[in-house]
Amino acid sequence: MNFNLMKKNKLTKIASLFLICGILLFSCQKVLNPDVVQVPTADNAIQTAADVDKAIAAAYSFLRVVVPDKVFFFSDVRANTFESYSQSSNTRPETLIATNTIAPLLNNGGGDWSGFYRVIAQCNLVLEKIPTIQNYDETARRRSLGEACFLRGLSYFYLTRFWGDVPVNLSAVNIDNIARMPQAQVFDQIKKDLDVAIANLAPSYSVGDRAVRATKGAAWAIKAHVLAWGQDYPGAEKLCDSVINNGQYSLVTDTSQLLKIFIGKSQEGIFELNFDATLKEVQKNKVYNRTLGRPWYTDQSDGGGGTEKFLLCPPPALLTQMFPANEKDGRKSTWLTNSVKNFDPSRPYLGKYRTLQVQGDTSSQNINESNIIITRLADIMLLRAEALASTQINRPADAIIWLNKVRARAKAREYTSGGSLQDTILLERRKELLGEGQTFFDYVRTRKLATYSKITQADWYTKGAWLLPINQTIISQSGYVITQNSFWQ
């Protein structure tokens, strides 16, 4: 055999072996980054306009998780609008929220704000992803931008109304310890977000999205509340005017159809959280299971439903005050119900959400068919009345017009004069918006908390008695960068 040939052959063999090895080595970097088809990941989840829309749907759904309980407990219950049905046995621990003591506040979730931050993180994510989307339809882009800003603004608005100075996180992933920001700056941020929302959102979208997705009107309405909260009544009044004259909303005038407001997407709804039994968008929450008894529920778990003993309902004295026996008011029978035989007729309970009986499955508590109302036209009308009646504007006659529009719809007696107009409007809000998470905020905004709630100390506002405490775990997890509200220290 020719040795040279052999040698050559050998060299070729070696060379080809190394070549093969080389190819293997270089082609296998892919091994470390396999295509992940099992789950969407942070790198590939949001790539199209449709993905952004689903991400926004997630933000709404997170808001739907946090708002019902939180707002019902810390605005309605805390304003002493609901108490345990029975005062002697099986008393509901939530009743104690109204006493404004730390244990019941914390035990009922009053110290946990993380649910709102989840909505905010999701909105931040959407806002970060929007600029990265290719071939984005401008209308869709503006809508998504507006919705994300709206939801973020609304979440911060809840946060600051509950806890005052709150940390502001504007990025999708920020696990650092963030210190609390003074309320004024938080409000600047809220207004900025809502202005973006107002600028980008359309007055209306499809019929199916009515009221359950943010619109320009919703952004106006929330901003009106924000301004009123900051005692800027003229500004609030203008925004209320925009909402009312925007042509999208009108009061439901047929009193037999009033409950439809709570089924949702009514002509009156401005912004509400969607629940829908047919879409299985149902979720156990305490707005429903603490206000409705038998026969609405047969599920007795979680201390809910099943029997009147476990209910929270308006105190009799409040009911008498709101709906005097000799006065006609359509809301008496629609807002309230006690149509079940075992019930004490003198203790009606909140029935705004009882439409679940028609469409829901009553075997569990996942039955809510009604939407959770965040704001609707009647609210804005009464807020406008409040603004007009305020000392800043001082147009009581105009205020009475808007007050009477709401009363007229309920077939209630027209208000002409008597008593304090401002107090009348406040009571009207309490009546109209019973169980809709407005009352406590109303009293703080108008500084009437000491008059109407169990928080009676004169300096409640300056001392921060109206604020909620913060959970100790939140404080310690932040490395004590977050501090407790001074009233609860």
Next chain:
Amino acid sequence: MLQPPPRSILSGPKPNEFSKNIYYQSKLNKSMNKNIHCWPRYENSRLYNKKQIIMRIKLTVVIMIAAFLQVSANGFAQNITLAEKNASVEQLLIKIKKQSGYTFLYSPRLIKQTKPVSLTVTNEPLISVLEKCFEGQPLTFVVNQNTIVVRKREEESPLTGIQFKLIKGRVVDTKGLPLPGVTVKVKDKNTTKISDSNGEFSIDAEDGDVLVLTYVGYKRKEVSVKGGQNLKIVLEGDESDLTDVLVIGYGKQDKHNNPSSISHVDGEKLQNRPSGSIESLLQGLAPGLIVQNNSGQPGGRSNISIRGLSDFSSSANSNVVSTPLFIIDGVPLDQDSFNPSNPRQAISSVLGGLNPFDVESVDVLKDAAATAIYGSRGANGVIIITTKRGKAGKPVVTLNTQFGGSTPPQLRATYGGAAERNFKLYLFNAYQSSKVGGGTSSPPIELTDSLNSFYNNSTNWQELYFRNAALYSVNLGISGATENASYRLGADYYNEKGVVLNSGYKRYSLTYQGIFNPTKKLTFTGRVNVNQQDAGQRRGDTFNAAVVGNNFSSSFAPGPNSGYYDAFLQSYNKGVNIDLTRNLSAQLEGSFDITDYLNVSSRGSARYQFYRTRNFNPSAANLNGKASASYYSQETLDLLSETNIRLHHTFANAHTFDFLVGNTINTNTNDNIFGSGVNGPNDAQQVIQGYSQSDITLQTNNITYGLLSYYSRLSYDFKKKYIFQGVIRRDGSSKFGKDKQWGSFLSASAAWVFTKEDFFANHVGSWFNFGKLRASIGTAGQQYQDNYLALGAYNTGAGSGALGTYNGSPILAPNYSGANGLQIPDLTWQTSKDYGAGLDLEFFNSRLTATFDYYHKAKDGFLFTTPLNSTSGYTQKSVNSGAVLNTGFEAGITGYLTAPAKRLQYSMTLIATTNKNQLTKLPDFGRSISRSGYAIGQPYLQIGKPLNGFYLLKYLGVFPDEASVPINPYTGAKLRPVGPFASQDPYHAGDIHLLDVDGDGRIDGSGNSDRVYMGDPNPKVTGSFSNTISFRLKNNSSFQFSFLLNYSIGNKVYNKVLADRIQSVSWTASNNVNYPGGQRNLLDVSDLDVWTPTHTDAKYPVLNPWRYYLFSSYDFIGNYEGNTSLFLEDGSFVRLSNVTFGYDFSPKFLQKAKIRRLRVFGGLENVFLITKYSGVDPENVDNFGYDIGNGYPVPKKFNLGFNFEF
């Protein structure tokens, strides 16, 4: 005249013999080249090269001779005159050629072996001059007409006049079995022959020659040839040689040269035992390898760990055991971390598909110096399984069969019939008066009915769930080798029925291994294994409880409303749980020797697994009275590509280097589908069909994972005396966070063979023949199981639940609440940092060998979740935190007590492993955390204590009287329990006295405040003692007897079975004999020392099912609730795990029937247990040491069988 060519020239080995020769040579090499850590085939080729050249020359010679044959010699008798000093032979030959005209034929290579010659001759005949030239040289010459052929001296030609005899012989082992492939060599000559498949050989030798016989695994033997033409030679097994070569991962190494800690288990030790899984058979076979056979299920899994438990997480349901990495013929086997409550995991062992007869050896790599070569997967140790290859010679057929059986375990004593009623009535009469709050209750209705048929028969329901079960297996192996290929085919059938009804295990497997050498430098190896395993067992707590739980221990059948109705035999029999696993693995390996010292090999392998489990619960077994079914199937594909280059050489006979560098690419895909349905229509239908849409759950998954690695190892030794080895591996894994995908794992080890030092040899007798001191340090890693933990997973949903959609629009958001929601770029592997030292000793010609090891293994970076800041929107993320330290000693001592040639052979092996396990770090500098997910105990992690330790309420005795109940000095209240049930009632006389650790006057059975660390479920010392005795009869048939004792010292066991047994008599609602609709079973507790008003000095608290508090119905005082140390026992045990008798028939007798080997054997498994533990079996407990009683009992087994070879 045409003469035949000289025999020496033409009698080179025939091609056939020749390659055989080479083949066997490879075996020889193992012992011959101990200094080279070699692949034997590599050495082969080197030898081959030499021979090939010689052969080529020889052929040339023949041709040339033929050419010169016709040339007439001119000066045959010429005389030569020379005067040379220190001239080379070649120079001389050139001069002689000139003078004589003769042609010389020689190999330039051979001629170089000659010494220089000084020669002065004057006119001397050619022959005499040549004789002087080659005097004392390794060469000689042959004159053939006018050509002089120079050849090696050893191959004496008959032409030179010396007469050889053809010696015939036969080589057998001590059992009289023929040994094929034995190298037979004539001492000081180069004649070498190999024995054939009958052990026979024939060789040319003269009287007085000495034959040297060598065969790997056997002692070298020298036999002198004295007239006898038919020799019979018996080779004795050299036990120390059997463990000569260790598989070290990407290579092999001589045991004496290995500086790390590796234990070698011979495959034979796993054979002929009645078990479906190799995992369980490894128990007690290697120091440091701890196998707990905590299930007696046929083919079931064992809890297997190396050098202690080194896995944990915040959940008590995952990472409970630290399973090592299994490598089968170079292919890693992904072992899932077993979670017994997960119905989607196979119940059978991951090694179940492998049958013991296919296993050549098992190597257990223990320290990081050994496991660093497996990088991010080696931290829990590595177990390498090597399968058998074909043996040379005629095809050998082996047939192994066994038949056996297992018997049900000891069942719990139960009161039956009238005795049960009497005992219940006794309890009622004794305690109903103590009912506080007035009034007496009437006796439970069924007690009033003395004619109740259950009280007049005595049915032990337990028995109905057990049976005597048979097992049998057949195993067939066909192997052989030809000159350039060897093959082995294996077929196996194993069928074992379980002692629990409807359980069992079947295996069908087929293996093939072929080795091909297309050229002598190129070797291809192909392996294929196909197997199927069928395993069945009723799964789920209800079924388990029905079998051995306390719910079925009365002769009184439970009522339909008791909640235990499902335990009825009928529904039990109707239930279905069938696991099916099919494995197909194949690999092809090519190895090429580029030069003598450079080898490239490359391997591709694919492993495909199909697993499915089908589950059906009949209507009676579900509380809602409707059938349910589920189906899960999974396909896994594991692809592996490996390439490595190896350089090795010995310089100056002293410095041996062996350098390896390689690359591995591994990808794994898991596709699975799970469907389940509830509210099934009919018991006759076991599949999901016709179920309502809303009752069906369907889920599919597709999970992939990739690993890319580069590794390198350098071994160096100086004269086999000073040994160093360094390993580096870089691993990149797709599982880890982007910033930490790559990790480096390093190890270094050194050894000193002090017996090779001169001073040692001079001062110590030869009785101390080998001693090696080792030390090693290194790191290895372990990956976590979730492939997508670090990526930032999103949730999607259009399905059910409030989060699924918003206003009909599906949602898409990071998994904010999960541990995988956030992208975690720095999430990475767990690292173990090891150091250790060891000593290997051999005495009396290796008849006594001992290995000692100390290890210190710190593992860090366990996966935990840490809560995140509330303002982030995220709840938690995964972090690498938490550490555990394992330290301990290992010892393995083997002695051959009788002299090698004796007919009675006795050897014993003692193995001991100690382990100290200590938690050293928790996340966020925590001192202790509770572990979730385990309902029976309350697992807890505390720094400084072992993992999985017992944290219990400390039992101090029983309050003999009211006055002894402690009173809280601050509140004036008596001690009372606050959990698991809220009780307002303090303890009374006869109640349990527990330690109030925090002194708050309350015993907190639910929380952690009164719990104390009480012990470790893992043993402090484990090991085994094995003995083998064999006796050879005169006709060379032999008897063997062996037994294996396993022991475990210092492990604690919680006797939950006993606790439940008493509880069912004394307390808790649904188990209470007095509870309406309750279970009403009753176990025999008459053997227990129970407090009664008249017997106050008792061990066990009062049994009082009629205890009330104030006006409420039941008083949840819970004497037998919660986990108290009253039931914690010492679980140390010694078990005679296996006894085997065997008889090998005499070879003479067999030869008549052309049978090579026949052995009959019989064995007993789990023969007896010596323990202080009061329960049935202290090993049959769960991973937390709780004997819940629903584990699969470990049965006693026996087997009979034969091994047949022809």
